[in-house]
Amino acid sequence: MRGFARRSTVAEALAWLDQHTARCPEEWVPVASAAGRVLARDVTSPVDVPPFERAMMDGFALRAADTLGATSYNRLALEVIGQSLPGRPFAGRLGPGQAVRIMTGAPLPAGADAVLPVERVEIASDRVFALGEVPPGKHVGRVGEDIAAGARVLEAGRWLRPQDVGLLASIGLSQVAVVRRPRVRIVVTGDELLPAGSRPEGFRIVDSNGPMLAALVARDGGIPLHPGIVPDQPEAILQALRSECDVVVVSGGSSVGQEDHAPALVRRHGELAVHGIAMRPSSPTGLGMLDGRLVFLLPGNPVSCLCAYDFFAGRAIRRLGGGSADWPYRRVRAPLRRKVVSMVGRLDYLRVQLVEGQVEPLAVAGASLLSSTTRADGFVLVPPDLEGLPPGAEVEVFLYDHPVA
Amino acid sequence: MRGFARRSTVAEALAWLDQHTARCPEEWVPVASAAGRVLARDVTSPVDVPPFERAMMDGFALRAADTLGATSYNRLALEVIGQSLPGRPFAGRLGPGQAVRIMTGAPLPAGADAVLPVERVEIASDRVFALGEVPPGKHVGRVGEDIAAGARVLEAGRWLRPQDVGLLASIGLSQVAVVRRPRVRIVVTGDELLPAGSRPEGFRIVDSNGPMLAALVARDGGIPLHPGIVPDQPEAILQALRSECDVVVVSGGSSVGQEDHAPALVRRHGELAVHGIAMRPSSPTGLGMLDGRLVFLLPGNPVSCLCAYDFFAGRAIRRLGGGSADWPYRRVRAPLRRKVVSMVGRLDYLRVQLVEGQVEPLAVAGASLLSSTTRADGFVLVPPDLEGLPPGAEVEVFLYDHPVA
Numbered sequence: 001m002r003g004f005a006r007r008s009t010v011a012e013a014l015a016w017l018d019q020h021t022a023r024c025p026e027e028w029v030p031v032a033s034a035a036g037r038v039l040a041r042d043v044t045s046p047v048d049v050p051p052f053e054r055a056m057m058d059g060f061a062l063r064a065a066d067t068l069g070a071t072s073y074n075r076l077a078l079e080v081i082g083q084s085l086p087g088r089p090f091a092g093r094l095g096p097g098q099a100v101r102i103m104t105g106a107p108l109p110a111g112a113d114a115v116l117p118v119e120r121v122e123i124a125s126d127r128v129f130a131l132g133e134v135p136p137g138k139h140v141g142r143v144g145e146d147i148a149a150g151a152r153v154l155e156a157g158r159w160l161r162p163q164d165v166g167l168l169a170s171i172g173l174s175q176v177a178v179v180r181r182p183r184v185r186i187v188v189t190g191d192e193l194l195p196a197g198s199r200p201e202g203f204r205i206v207d208s209n210g211p212m213l214a215a216l217v218a219r220d221g222g223i224p225l226h227p228g229i230v231p232d233q234p235e236a237i238l239q240a241l242r243s244e245c246d247v248v249v250v251s252g253g254s255s256v257g258q259e260d261h262a263p264a265l266v267r268r269h270g271e272l273a274v275h276g277i278a279m280r281p282s283s284p285t286g287l288g289m290l291d292g293r294l295v296f297l298l299p300g301n302p303v304s305c306l307c308a309y310d311f312f313a314g315r316a317i318r319r320l321g322g323g324s325a326d327w328p329y330r331r332v333r334a335p336l337r338r339k340v341v342s343m344v345g346r347l348d349y350l351r352v353q354l355v356e357g358q359v360e361p362l363a364v365a366g367a368s369l370l371s372s373t374t375r376a377d378g379f380v381l382v383p384p385d386l387e388g389l390p391p392g393a394e395v396e397v398f399l400y401d402h403p404v405a
Numbered sequence: 406m407r408g409f410a411r412r413s414t415v416a417e418a419l420a421w422l423d424q425h426t427a428r429c430p431e432e433w434v435p436v437a438s439a440a441g442r443v444l445a446r447d448v449t450s451p452v453d454v455p456p457f458e459r460a461m462m463d464g465f466a467l468r469a470a471d472t473l474g475a476t477s478y479n480r481l482a483l484e485v486i487g488q489s490l491p492g493r494p495f496a497g498r499l500g501p502g503q504a505v506r507i508m509t510g511a512p513l514p515a516g517a518d519a520v521l522p523v524e525r526v527e528i529a530s531d532r533v534f535a536l537g538e539v540p541p542g543k544h545v546g547r548v549g550e551d552i553a554a555g556a557r558v559l560e561a562g563r564w565l566r567p568q569d570v571g572l573l574a575s576i577g578l579s580q581v582a583v584v585r586r587p588r589v590r591i592v593v594t595g596d597e598l599l600p601a602g603s604r605p606e607g608f609r610i611v612d613s614n615g616p617m618l619a620a621l622v623a624r625d626g627g628i629p630l631h632p633g634i635v636p637d638q639p640e641a642i643l644q645a646l647r648s649e650c651d652v653v654v655v656s657g658g659s660s661v662g663q664e665d666h667a668p669a670l671v672r673r674h675g676e677l678a679v680h681g682i683a684m685r686p687s688s689p690t691g692l693g694m695l696d697g698r699l700v701f702l703l704p705g706n707p708v709s710c711l712c713a714y715d716f717f718a719g720r721a722i723r724r725l726g727g728g729s730a731d732w733p734y735r736r737v738r739a740p741l742r743r744k745v746v747s748m749v750g751r752l753d754y755l756r757v758q759l760v761e762g763q764v765e766p767l768a769v770a771g772a773s774l775l776s777s778t779t780r781a782d783g784f785v786l787v788p789p790d791l792e793g794l795p796p797g798a799e800v801e802v803f804l805y806d807h808p809v810a
Binding site (some may be wrong): 030031032035036047049050051052056058085086087088089103104105106107141145146147153154159161162163164165166167168169170171172173174190191192193196197198199200203204205206207208209210211212213214215216218219257259300301302306323324366368369370371373374400401402 | 435436437440441452454455456457461463490491492493494508509510511512546550551552558559564566567568569570571572573574575576577579595596597598601602603604605608609610611612613614615616617618619620621623624662664705706707711728729771773774775776778779805806807
């Protein structure tokens with residue numbers, strides 16, 4: 001039971017973290033499940049899309065020259081010699097004075113160079129009358145006009161949109177190389193804890209950080225691994241720290257007390273680069289490496305756990321998966337309803353509510369009260385160079401709510 | 406091959422749609438997998454959290470009265486009679502002049518009413534010297550101070566945050582009632598189409614709308630069901646329209662041509678409420694109901710398909726799942742780089758790029774070119790009451806990119 005020798009600043013901790021966060025290696029996944037993943041390689045199209053000339057309107061394929069001079073007063077007759085449907089092209093070749101009925105998307109018959117839309121013809125059994133002119137190429141989709149063979153269609157690092165997945169399918173790919181999702185081992189320690197899904201009983205309480213962290217990891221694109229509560233013993237914790245994974249997130253036992261085993265284990269078997277950060281809550285946070293894995297020591301108090309996850313672990317997990325360091329929270333700017341007192345040299349994370357367009361800091365600030373983060377609409381940061389903020393100061397609120405909007 | 410009798414406005418189509426979109430019924434899911442779902446019922450806590458008085462600091466549990474007058478110059482000795490750890494409370498009762506070593510989160514021993522933090526004591530074998538005073542209740546977490554038994558902790562309709570899942574676990578719930586995710590049958594028709602994962606071959610092209618729609622449905626909280634391409638025959642399409650699901654999304658064959666079977670089937674066997682919408686692209690879109698399911702007839706052209714999905718199907722799928730009608734796109738405002746021509750009475754969906762902080766409409770506007778939606782950064786809407794927009798007009802851009810930000 002002693003204090004931290006020296007607290008790092010948030011900026012120092014982030015600088016160390018960013019230096020030690022490299023993208024995960026690539027893996028190949030079916031195109032159909034690639035949406036929301038990050039491309040690991042540039043994609044070049046092996047084919048032209050479309051691979052053949054096609055009609056862009058329903059109408060008649062013909063030689064444009066055959067419509068010269070056609071108007072509704074000077075109808076020009078053409079012989080209809082067949083039809084072309086998508087996937088079922090007209091087999092023959094079209095000659096002068098001939099037309100082939102054609103549907104949107106169907107291959108243009110050999111010999112034709114334009115499509116006269118159905119709105120500009122009169123149909124009479126085996127003949128059709130052109131009521132207007134079309135120039136060559138009109139209403140014809142060129143080979144490769146969507147995508148040319150050999151073109152780079154999407155670049156490495158791209159977050160794949162739904163339409164990107166459509167595009168990758170259209171060029172005939174079945175698999176695509178994406179950045180692997182980081183596997184994140186969640187290590188919850190505490191002999192007083194019962195696993196989520198239990199009823200609290202006697203002096204035992206239910207683990208809330210485990211399921212919260214699992215949801216946060218999934219939100220940030222990681223694969224959460226949370227096989228259960230880990231006994232509060234050094235051997236058990238060390239074994240968990242050495243799980244098959246890319247990142248270890250430890251909740252509880254992260255401080256400097258005699259029951260706080262994890263910091264000593266990381267220091268002994270790896271590198272404990274940061275321990276103690278000048279922020280409130282979450283000051284007993286640690287960052288390190290063990291056997292090539294990033295290790296985050298998060299406080300057991302649930303608010304501190306959430307805050308420390310969001311500042312450090314979430315950022316690393318998103319970047320390992322090829323994503324952005326930015327928080328997945330919407331932001332709004334609004335004035336403070338009352339003053340906020342902070343301390344120079346320390347970053348403060350304030351849970352707030354939005355009340356009538358103004359920002360109301362929650363009165364209860366205890367890091368142990370998870371309900372303060374469910375009652376809050378979001379949070380505000382008071383930077384370390386300020387002693388606080390006056391009433392009316394415009395602040396940026398990060399909204400906890402639905403990350404899409 | 407005839408035109409639409411009358412096009413509905415986008416507003417009319419949305420009004421019909423919203424009237425016919427009710428939330429899906431509830432289902433019970435494990436708390437650990439409830440993040441991102443929408444609560445179907447209010448949740449009331451069956452327990453107090455914490456269920457016992459607990460220490461909020463590492464230190465010594467004692468009677469506050471025993472510290473009266475203590476300073477570093479007037480150290481007051483207390484007998485240490487044991488310790489209380491989380492989950493392993495001190496079994497006895499503390500009397501006057503006694504102290505119990507205690508860790509953060511551990512139960513306060515009977516007889517104690519305060520915790521003196523470790524920083525304010527001197528420890529000497531079986532005794533401890535108080536170096537300061539504490540009032541009764543100091544550093545003690547009260548029973549139910551996080552959550553009181555009987556309190557409503559979360560309300561029906563709430564989108565569950567990661568910390569909400571933690572909270573639900575902490576009150577001892579194992580399952581929670583959430584709005585069921587809508588099952589969305591994707592019906593892709595077109596005899597020219599090969600399933601995604603194939604190489605395009607001869608006059609056959611690969612289905613891009615199916616995988617794009619599946620990704621969109623998943624993004625919007627639905628469960629996509631896409632067992633494969635449906636033959637372009639009325640019986641096969643009708644069977645697909647009657648799949649076990651909440652929503653049917655048909656891609657292709659939605660217009661008024663003779664090969665467009667779906668509209669006639671919906672009209673005959675259900676209700677085709679809207680067919681033809683005053684918008685570009687996507688004007689050949691249909692909305693209807695069949696045996697209690699919402700049916701969306703989307704054009705086969707991929708850009709039209711994306712646009713019509715986003716305007717109508719996506720909105721309904723999000724609302725069925727308990728979510729918001731709003732698009733999951735970030736928005737930015739920026740000036741147009743050049744003028745845009747539109748038509749009064751029609752809503753236009755323009756794909757645009759952001760270039761040096763300005764909005765550049767893409768020159769290629771063909772609804773058949775999916776690549777225009779992968780090259781675009783997002784889209785701009787030109788409302789139906791405008792003939793266009795002048796250069797420099799500030800417009801709102803909906804960004805296709807990463808929906809979280």
